[in-house]
Amino acid sequence: xxxxxxxxxxxxxxxxxxxxxxxxxxxxxxxxxxxxxxxxxxxxxxxxxxxxxxxxxxxxxxxxxxxxxxxxxxxxxxxxxxxxxxxxxxxxxxxxxxxxxxxxxxxxxxxxxxxxxxxxxxxxxxxxxxxxxxxxxxxxxxxxxxxxxxxxxxxxxxxxxxxxxxxxxxxxxxxxxxxxxxxxxxxxxxxxxxxxxxxxxxxxxxxxxxxxxxxxxxxxxxxxxxxxxxxxxxxxxxxxxxxxxxxxxxxxxxxxxxxxxxxxxxxxxxxxxxxxxxxxxxxxxxxxxxxxxxxxxxxxxxxxxxxxxxxxxxxxxxxxxxxxxxxxxxxxxxxxxxxxxxxxxxxxxxxxxxxxxxxxxxxxxxxxxxxxxxxxxxxxxxxxxxxxxxxxxxxxxxxxxxxxxxxxxxxxxxxxxxxxxxxxxxxxxxxxxxxxxxxxxxxxxx
Amino acid sequence: xxxxxxxxxxxxxxxxxxxxxxxxxxxxxxxxxxxxxxxxxxxxxxxxxxxxxxxxxxxxxxxxxxxxxxxxxxxxxxxxxxxxxxxxxxxxxxxxxxxxxxxxxxxxxxxxxxxxxxxxxxxxxxxxxxxxxxxxxxxxxxxxxxxxxxxxxxxxxxxxxxxxxxxxxxxxxxxxxxxxxxxxxxxxxxxxxxxxxxxxxxxxxxxxxxxxxxxxxxxxxxxxxxxxxxxxxxxxxxxxxxxxxxxxxxxxxxxxx
Numbered sequence: 001x002x003x004x005x006x007x008x009x010x011x012x013x014x015x016x017x018x019x020x021x022x023x024x025x026x027x028x029x030x031x032x033x034x035x036x037x038x039x040x041x042x043x044x045x046x047x048x049x050x051x052x053x054x055x056x057x058x059x060x061x062x063x064x065x066x067x068x069x070x071x072x073x074x075x076x077x078x079x080x081x082x083x084x085x086x087x088x089x090x091x092x093x094x095x096x097x098x099x100x101x102x103x104x105x106x107x108x109x110x111x112x113x114x115x116x117x118x119x120x121x122x123x124x125x126x127x128x129x130x131x132x133x134x135x136x137x138x139x140x141x142x143x144x145x146x147x148x149x150x151x152x153x154x155x156x157x158x159x160x161x162x163x164x165x166x167x168x169x170x171x172x173x174x175x176x177x178x179x180x181x182x183x184x185x186x187x188x189x190x191x192x193x194x195x196x197x198x199x200x201x202x203x204x205x206x207x208x209x210x211x212x213x214x215x216x217x218x219x220x221x222x223x224x225x226x227x228x229x230x231x232x233x234x235x236x237x238x239x240x241x242x243x244x245x246x247x248x249x250x251x252x253x254x255x256x257x258x259x260x261x262x263x264x265x266x267x268x269x270x271x272x273x274x275x276x277x278x279x280x281x282x283x284x285x286x287x288x289x290x291x292x293x294x295x296x297x298x299x300x301x302x303x304x305x306x307x308x309x310x311x312x313x314x315x316x317x318x319x320x321x322x323x324x325x326x327x328x329x330x331x332x333x334x335x336x337x338x339x340x341x342x343x344x345x346x347x348x349x350x351x352x353x354x355x356x357x358x359x360x361x362x363x364x365x366x367x368x369x370x371x372x373x374x375x376x377x378x379x380x381x382x383x384x385x386x387x388x389x390x391x392x393x394x395x396x397x398x399x400x401x402x403x404x405x406x407x408x409x410x411x412x413x414x415x416x417x418x419x420x421x422x423x424x425x426x427x428x429x430x431x432x433x434x435x436x437x438x439x440x441x442x443x444x445x446x
Numbered sequence: 447x448x449x450x451x452x453x454x455x456x457x458x459x460x461x462x463x464x465x466x467x468x469x470x471x472x473x474x475x476x477x478x479x480x481x482x483x484x485x486x487x488x489x490x491x492x493x494x495x496x497x498x499x500x501x502x503x504x505x506x507x508x509x510x511x512x513x514x515x516x517x518x519x520x521x522x523x524x525x526x527x528x529x530x531x532x533x534x535x536x537x538x539x540x541x542x543x544x545x546x547x548x549x550x551x552x553x554x555x556x557x558x559x560x561x562x563x564x565x566x567x568x569x570x571x572x573x574x575x576x577x578x579x580x581x582x583x584x585x586x587x588x589x590x591x592x593x594x595x596x597x598x599x600x601x602x603x604x605x606x607x608x609x610x611x612x613x614x615x616x617x618x619x620x621x622x623x624x625x626x627x628x629x630x631x632x633x634x635x636x637x638x639x640x641x642x643x644x645x646x647x648x649x650x651x652x653x654x655x656x657x658x659x660x661x662x663x664x665x666x667x668x669x670x671x672x673x674x675x676x677x678x679x680x681x682x683x684x685x686x687x688x689x690x691x692x693x694x695x696x697x698x699x700x701x702x703x
Contacts, residue, residue, distance in 0.1 A: 034697030148577040148596060151558055153519055153539040180694050192579065192598040192617045194637060197693040202615060206595040207535070207554035207573040216514050216553075220535040223489050224519030 026269075037269040038177065040358025040368060042170055042261045042306070042328055047278045049261070049306055050315040052425030053418050054434060057404040065403040072399040073409040076323050078121075079161060079230020079253040081299040082222070086230050086253070087139055087161055089323065090119030091395045092410055093313055095387075096258075096304050096327035097143045097163065097234070099125025101178050101187045102265030102358065103331075104375035105132050106383070107367045110334055112137030113384030118391045123163060123325075126176040126201055128190045129155040136384075141232065144221070146175055147201035149191040153224055162221055163232040164214070164252075166205075166243075169262030169305040172236025172276045176201030177266040182361040184370040211246040218251045232256050237282035237305065238275075244289035244301075252299060256325065257286050259305025263328035265368060266359030279305040279316070281428035284415075287320035296320065310397020317398070318413035319429060326394075333390035334383040335365045476502035481509040485516065492543075496521035512552065517545050520562070534571075537564040540581060556583045559600050572609065575602045578619065584673045591628065594621040597638055603673035613640055614650065622669050624678060632686055636693075640686040641666050643678065652692040658685045 006012050015021065026037060058064035065072060079086035095111050102125060103111075109132040115122040121139035128150015129142055142159030144151065156162065167173060178187070178199040188195040208217040218231050233247040234256035247255050259279025264272065283303055290296035303316045304325035316324045335341075339352040344364035350357060358368035366378030402410050405417045419434040420426035426433040427440035478488050488507065495501045505526045510516055510533075517526050518538035528536070531549035541560040550568035559578040566574075569587035576592065578600025585593075585602075591609035594602050599618040610628035613621050616638035626644035633650020639662070640653075649655075658666075658681075666680040691699055 035695060148558060148598070151577060152560055152579065153521065153541060153558070156519075156539070194693070197636075198695050200634070202596065206576040206592065206614075207557045213534070213553070216534045220515040220518050220538050220554075223486070223515040224539055226490060226493060227486070 038179070038266055038359050039269055039272070039356045040263070040265050040267075041272075041356035042263040043272050044356075045273055047261060047306075048280050048422065048425045048428055049278060050280065050312045052280070052421045053315050053429055053431065054421060055314070055318075055401050055405055055417055056419060058406040062406045064406050065408065067400060067403050070403065071408055072403050074395055074399065076300070076411070078232075078300045078302070078323065081253045082251065083161075083228060083230035083253050085160075085228045087121055087141075089121060089139070091391065092317060092321075092323035092398075093307070093391055093394050094120050094141075094302065094323055094325045095122035095330055096262075096325035097123035097125045097141070097165065098265070098327055098331075099127035099176070099178075100130045100133070100190070101125070101127035101149075101182060101370070103367060104369050104378060105130055105186075106375055106378045106380040107331075107334060108133040109136050109380040110378070110383030110387060111330060112140070113380060114330070114387030114391060115139065117384065117388040118395075120391065121160065124159075126165075126178075127187060128152075129158070130190075134158060136380075143234075145201065146203060146205045147191075148206065149193075149201070156221070156229075157225055159229060161230040161232060161253075162225070163234050163256060164218065164221070165234045166214075166247075167236035167238075167258075168234065168264065169236045169258030169260050169276055169279070170264035171267045171271045172238045172260075173203060174267065174271055174275075175203035177359070179266060179359050179361070182359070182370045187370055211250050214246075215250040222251075230254060232302070234258060236260070236262070236275075237277045237279065237285075240277070240282045240285040241289045244286045245293060248290065248293055248295050248299065254300040254302055254322075255286065256302045256304065257282055257321075258325075259303070261306030262304050263331075264358075278428070279303060280425060283316060283319040283321055284428070284430045290320075297322070307394075310394045310399075311401060313394050314398040314401040314410065314413055315418065317410050318417050319415060319431075322411065326391075329390070330387050331367055333387045334367055335378070335386065336363070336367050338365060341365055474502060475504045475506050477506045477508060479508040480511065480513060480516075485513050489515070489518065492517060492520055492522070492524065492526070495524060496541075510549070514552070517543070520545070531568070540564055550587070555585075556581070556600075559583060569606070570604075574604075575600050578602070582672060588625070593623075594619070594638070597621065601669055601672070603669055603675065605673075605675060607644065610647070611650070613638060613653075616640070620665065620669055622666065622673070622683070624675060632688070634692065635686075635688045637688065639665070641669075641683040642686065643683045646684075646686070649686065652689050653686055654689040656685045656687045658683065 074091045076092040111122045112133045113136045116138040123141040139160045141161045143163045145165045180196045230253040232254040233252040235243045237259045260276030300322040302323045303321040307324045341364045342352045361369045363369040366374045418431040507528045510530045512533045514533035520543035521541040525544045528547045533552040535554045536551045537545040537556045539558045542562045544563045546565045553571045554573045556564040557576045559581040561581040563582045565584040570585045570589040572590040573592045574589045575583040577596045579598045583602045585604045588606035589604045589608045593608040593612040595614045597616045597619045601620045603622040605624045607625040613632045615634045617636040620639045623642045627642045627646045629648045630650035632653030
């Protein structure tokens with residue numbers, strides 16, 4: 001029995017490291033509901049990331065560029081390997097694939113408007129191409145997913161590039177998921193499904209298995225589009241070295257590499273948190289695979305999964321990416337998790353800064369919903385403007401860092417410009433621990 | 447093996463095969479020999495027809511020799527005959543065109559077909575008609591595994607048998623199998639209609655046998671007629687479809703997934 005003196009001392013409450021409150025809550029939820037937790041957003045656990053890297057600005061041994069005067073170019077061309085019409089982007093930050101279904105039609109339109117305003121590309125998702133997003137996206141990448149919802153050759157020909165989705169960082173080895181309450185009449189019609197059912201997309205493509213088939217599939221897509229469109233292959237980061245080499249062999253024009261921090265609209269929490277490798281180690285694995293084949297910078301590497309700031313952009317490029325993609329950050333730029341809606345978040349048991357129930361379709365901001373009333377709250381012009389602003393900030397920040405390192409183009413950033421703050425980040429990113437020449441696991445070896 | 451596949455094949459005989467198809471032809475036939483003409487050139491010429499270019503409406507492809515992606519992405523009212531075996535994705539994503547293969551086809555024949563008609567006189571490898579959204583695919587021989595996988599509105603009529611996992615996650619459209627079906631037919635099926643005349647080795651999750659009602663008989667009769675198989679008695683078929691038990695997750699069905 002505790003004495004009153006102890007009961008009134010708050011420090012006698014000790015939270016278990018093994019069973020913290022969120023673990024206890026999840027056990028209790030699982031016991032009550034009998035189904036795994038499905039949610040949106042990306043991995044929430046702490047992972048080695050770009051924050052664990054720092055740039056070595058120029059000083060005596062290197063000279064910097066004037067921050068506001070000297071040029072630091074940002075353009076990138078995607079699809080230079082085989083396509084006769086590669087994508088010419090003004091900035092190396094693209095919008096990742098997100099489906100109509102997961103997002104409302106106005107939200108998809110906003111992403112297209114933003115990308116068009118700053119001269120970059122946006123991407124369809126696991127639900128086909130909507131007329132709104134095609135109309136408002138100057139450069140639109142069309143995803144070919146295992147489900148093939150809405151897939152049709154007219155959209156294939158209308159697209160500016162094709163992305164064969166093998167996997168995504170949030171769930172490498174898993175298929176898409178859209179729960180019944182987000183399957184509206186329009187979403188159902190686009191996907192040829194009954195309204196209101198839980199839609200579980202396949203995890204494998206229906207008509208190819210393995211790298212040899214993929215090569216033939218890519219050939220078919222090239223034939224259908226008369227070899228004009230760049231063809232990307234998107235993979236979730238796992239066995240990245242091998243997957244990248246096989247994608248090159250299969251004939252990809254660009255490889256989209258999504259680290260485990262990559263977001264999702266609806267995935268099992270256990271999948272999000274426990275499958276795949278972080279973006280940080282994935283990039284050097286991909287670059288090594290490309291360099292061995294003599295293909296680094298011959299085809300393009302587009303990296304996603306945890307890009308939030310211009311520093312993240314610059315670090316990804318310095319490690320060898322040609323471009324990056326944003327998903328979660330773009331939704332946040334549009335207004336997701338905005339404190340403006342705190343009262344409404346409270347009503348649905350969440351709070352601004354925590355909201356991850358993108359699968360539920362009750363998004364008070366009107367982004368991850370198919371509810372007409374909620375979607376009507378979202379202004380695609382204003383939302384697009386915000387994302388465009390954010391993309392500009394990412395670019396300006398990356399340029400600031402690149403100029404400090406003396407680079408006239410973002411692509412001139414290199415691993416030599418970086419050091420790591422932690423031993424684990426040094427090992428994963430293959431840059432030395434700050435103040436040392438030590439790259440754990442890579443002593444003297446390539 | 448389904449009936450009628452082998453005896454009509456004239457494979458690998460080059461120009462000599464032309465006469466095996468039909469003698470009197472009112473309109474001119476454009477003959478393209480893939481032993482001479484690159485596949486890219488053939489497909490480009492066929493695609494150009496979709497953009498309103500004048501050109502022949504009847505095509506005959508010689509020496510396909512198992513090439514992949516023959517006549518894929520068509521979008522024109524043309525007839526294309528392929529004399530020999532085709533590889534993967536023959537007539538993939540077809541719109542409007544009538545494509546007939548006098549031979550066998552590889553994986554994914556008529557994948558994602560939108561409209562028109564694709565006919566295979568021989569056998570088809572796996573994933574025949576995968577994700578097709580409209581049109582008709584007819585296979586005179588057997589189809590392999592995953593026939594009609596994720597079909598979204600296409601009609602598929604197979605004179606012979608289909609392999610395992612056929613009509614997996616089939617969403618819409620009709621699959622008619624005039625002989626047997628392999629294991630796990632219609633696994634996780636949505637609203638597609640399945641008709642099988644022979645034995646079914648096993649049904650997949652949420653797929654059940656359903657009553658063959660008069661309107662089903664009528665639709666089956668029409669499909670058999672379209673395929674040219676009206677010698678078969680539709681009443682000999684059995685119908686399969688979704689039990690709709692897995693449409694929304696329920697904890698008591700967790701073991702069925």
